[in-house]
Amino acid sequence: MKMNLERLRKGTLKLLILEALNDKPMHAYEIIKSIEKKFHGIYKPSPGSLYPVLKQLIESGMITVEEKDDKKIYIITDKGKEAFNKMKTEMKNVFTKNNQYRKLVNQLFEIGLIIYNFRDKLSEEDYEKINNIINECKNEIEDLLNKLK
Structure with missing residues (x-):
């Protein structure tokens, strides 16, 4: 049974967006840059x-949007803050209850960093x-x- 990676990505992205907006209201471009900065x-x-x-976040009432100077600014709501804190x-x-899981995730992240550090030296x-x-x-x-099933 394959995991629905798109759903996982959206769930993670939802958390990252709420985290960015928890700091301050932002334009979409600022949200993208905030997430990019978080991941170096x-x-x-x-x-x-x-x-x-x-x-989806607007429809669920977790964020609102205001127009200012013909640009949309996204703002986290109390419902969004509550959902963010819960997530x-x-x-x-x-990550704290399952030390082995945390180790696996750290290993995967380290692999990503290794590849990132060599990205300019790698050929096709x-x-x-x-x-x-x-x-x-x-x-x-x-x-x-x-086999665990």
């Missing part, structure tokens, strides 16, 4: 992934080799986890 340039949401999540607590619990062939290694690893992990 490794991750930057595209406008195509950001706007549907913003729309933050749940994430903290996942290098990227392809790394992609194949990661795919093999992903498939082995998925096979292992599917």
Whole structure:
């Protein structure tokens, strides 16, 4: 059974947007830059992934939008702050209650940093080799986890 990665990404992006807006109201571009800064340039949401999540957050009453100088400014609501704090607590619990899980996530993040640090030195062939290694690893992990059912 494959995980719905798009749903996972949207859930994570939702948390990141609420976190950015928890600091201050922002334009969409500022939200993107805030998230990019948080990940030291490794991750930057595209406008195509950001706007549907913003729309969902508006519809759910977690953020509001105001127009100022023909630009939209997104503002977190009390409901959004409550949801953000709940999600933050749940994430903290996942990482503090399960030390092995935290180790795995740290390893994955370190792999991302290694690749990021060498990004300018890698050829297309290098990227392809790394992609194949990661795919093999992903498939082995998925096979292992599917046996747990």
